[in-house]
Amino acid sequence: MSAQSEDAVVEELAESISVxxxxxxxxxxxxxxxxxxxxxxxxxxxxxxxxxxGKSVAHCFLPPFFPAQLxxxxxxxxxxxxxxxxxxxxFTGMVLALQSYTGFSRFNAExxxxxxxxxxxxxxxxxxxxxxxxxxxxxxxxxxEIGTMRVTEQIDALATLSVNxxxxxxxxxxxxxxxxxxxxxxxxxxxxxxxGYIVGIYNLGFSPGSYLSQTWDTLEAMDVISGLVKAGxxxxxxxxxxxxxxxxxxxxxxxxxxxTTNAVVSASILILIFNYILTQVFFS
Amino acid sequence: MSDSKLQLIGVKKAFGSKKVLExxxxxxxxxxxxxxIGGSGTGKSVMLKCVLGLLHPDDGTIKVDNQDISRLDAxxxxxxxxxxxxxxxxxxxxxxxxxxxxxxxxxxxxRGMDRKKARNIAIEKITAVGLKAETGDLYPAELSGGMQKRxxxxxxxxxxxxxxxxxxxxxxxxxxxADVINKLIVEQVKGLGATALxxxxxxxxxxxxxxxxxxxxxxxxxxxxxxxxxDDSGNPYVEQFxxxxxxxxxxxxVA
Numbered sequence: 136m137s138a139q140s141e142d143a144v145v146e147e148l149a150e151s152i153s154v155x156x157x158x159x160x161x162x163x164x165x166x167x168x169x170x171x172x173x174x175x176x177x178x179x180x181x182x183x184x185x186x187x188x189g190k191s192v193a194h195c196f197l198p199p200f201f202p203a204q205l206x207x208x209x210x211x212x213x214x215x216x217x218x219x220x221x222x223x224x225x226f227t228g229m230v231l232a233l234q235s236y237t238g239f240s241r242f243n244a245e246x247x248x249x250x251x252x253x254x255x256x257x258x259x260x261x262x263x264x265x266x267x268x269x270x271x272x273x274x275x276x277x278x279x280e281i282g283t284m285r286v287t288e289q290i291d292a293l294a295t296l297s298v299n300x301x302x303x304x305x306x307x308x309x310x311x312x313x314x315x316x317x318x319x320x321x322x323x324x325x326x327x328x329x330x331g332y333i334v335g336i337y338n339l340g341f342s343p344g345s346y347l348s349q350t351w352d353t354l355e356a357m358d359v360i361s362g363l364v365k366a367g368x369x370x371x372x373x374x375x376x377x378x379x380x381x382x383x384x385x386x387x388x389x390x391x392x393x394x395t396t397n398a399v400v401s402a403s404i405l406i407l408i409f410n411y412i413l414t415q416v417f418f419s
Numbered sequence: 420m421s422d423s424k425l426q427l428i429g430v431k432k433a434f435g436s437k438k439v440l441e442x443x444x445x446x447x448x449x450x451x452x453x454x455x456i457g458g459s460g461t462g463k464s465v466m467l468k469c470v471l472g473l474l475h476p477d478d479g480t481i482k483v484d485n486q487d488i489s490r491l492d493a494x495x496x497x498x499x500x501x502x503x504x505x506x507x508x509x510x511x512x513x514x515x516x517x518x519x520x521x522x523x524x525x526x527x528x529x530r531g532m533d534r535k536k537a538r539n540i541a542i543e544k545i546t547a548v549g550l551k552a553e554t555g556d557l558y559p560a561e562l563s564g565g566m567q568k569r570x571x572x573x574x575x576x577x578x579x580x581x582x583x584x585x586x587x588x589x590x591x592x593x594x595x596x597a598d599v600i601n602k603l604i605v606e607q608v609k610g611l612g613a614t615a616l617x618x619x620x621x622x623x624x625x626x627x628x629x630x631x632x633x634x635x636x637x638x639x640x641x642x643x644x645x646x647x648x649x650d651d652s653g654n655p656y657v658e659q660f661x662x663x664x665x666x667x668x669x670x671x672x673v674a
Contacts, residue, residue: 199531201528284513287509287511288507288508288509288511289511289512289513289514291468291471291473291507291511292505292507292511292512292513294471294472294473294500295471295473295500295503295504295505295584296500296524296525296528296529296574297497297498297500297501297525297528297529297530298524298525298528298529299493299497303528
């Protein structure tokens with residue numbers, strides 16, 4: 136075959152490949168490929184997250200420990216979140232008293248307002264709303280701080296200075312989140328009930344003694360305990376999601392921004408999912 | 420080169436289908452300074468991260484004092500890290516800490532040294548790199564780029580490491596400050612009697628700090644020799660690179 140005819144064959148072949156129309160079977164293969172890639176991506180992400188959580192928990196219990204870092208995180212996550220959680224609980228309790236009074240008055244059951252407020256606050260509203268507020272405040276802050284450390288090589292610098300980043304950065308935040316959110320929620324419980332009490336006494340005409348005795352008669356230890364256990368789980372979720380997304384942040388301002396958004400969104404969704412699961416476990 | 424402090428033998432690293440290191444072989448003699456040159460994206464930083472254990476090589480062996488360090492567990496890696504010091508490209512100072520705390524960090528957190536003793540060492544190192552002792556009480560954000568590099572150098576040498584790594588030590592500095600940093604690097608490395616491995620594409624830096632030079636291209640070392648032989652390497656890739664010519668065997672895709 137001459138060089139010219141060889142070129143002509145190659146050209147013809149190339150043209151036939153480039154213009155070959157997709158067959159219906161090709162479209163089906165494309166769908167399978169897309170589904171497969173999504174499934175593999177999902178399981179890959181779950182695997183990476185599970186491995187990260189496993190390492191984080193292990194480093195919470197293995198020395199060396201960094202108590203100064205833990206103390207700083209306890210202040211950051213717990214103390215500085217108190218105003219946000221307190222305000223949320225106060226106004227939630229107040230609104231709850233108003234709304235439940237409106238509803239119960241239609242059935243002449245106004246006396247149930249105090250009980251509804253205390254049960255709603257302790258079982259659901261204080262842990263969930265505190266969890267979501269802390270996810271916004273603390274989860275975002277953790278992801279942004281660790282993400283910035285990642286992109287400016289500060290995390291690599293830790294490793295080169297013989298300090299394990301999981302022990303120094305991750306473990307103190309996870310421990311502080313898990314310990315401090317129950318304490319915040321406990322304070323939130325008291326403030327939320329107090330908010331309902333204020334509205335009940337000054338707006339709805341309840342007598343202080345009867346409101347408090349109804350509150351106390353309705354409340355059981357398990358109502359408070361379940362809320363505090365939920366808060367511990369939510370605190371762990373918020374800190375872990377913030378650390379995970381920050382630690383795996385991509386380069387640049389956009390990477391850190393995306394890590395921050397993902398930390399808040401994933402923590403908020405997981406809080407709502409685990410709230411349902413834990414409610415089933417405690418009260419089904 | 421005999422009596423190697425650091426050896427890389429057939430080190431390979433790929434990210435997905437992209438092969439970055441395709442069998443890097445390199446030796447750094449004890450007490451000498453080797454500089455790896457090469458264009459952007461040729462695998463210099465990945466090679467350095469593999470040596471530091473920040474990335475795991477897919478294949479090959481990395482030896483320090485004839486001990487294979489490429490597959491150490493976490494504890495052994497932390498112990499090995501005590502032999503290393505590192506100056507990062509952007510200094511990588513911890514911005515929540517004062518300058519002296521940055522310099523003393525490895526001593527206090529990594530080795531459990533008393534803070535007062537570590538502070539004294541940190542101030543000594545800060546003055547050794549040409550900064551005033553009072554600089555120790557400032558935060559990194561209050562320093563210029565050149566001062567941050569000096570603090571990064573002080574941190575790298577604070578624990579008297581046996582091997583010091585330099586990642587683009589003069590990037591982002593004016594020529595005068597770059598020369599100051601280069602001279603400080605030589606002074607500190609020679610003073611400690613340490614072995615040094617640097618990566619850079621700044622030729623002025625190479626000529627100041629290198630005893631030996633290696634060139635990396637497309638993931639492999641294509642030339643190694645004493646710095647005195649750099650201008651007579653006879654290697655067209657090296658010649659194109661050191662003279663900064665656009666024409667030659669090294670081609671760049673713009674897009």
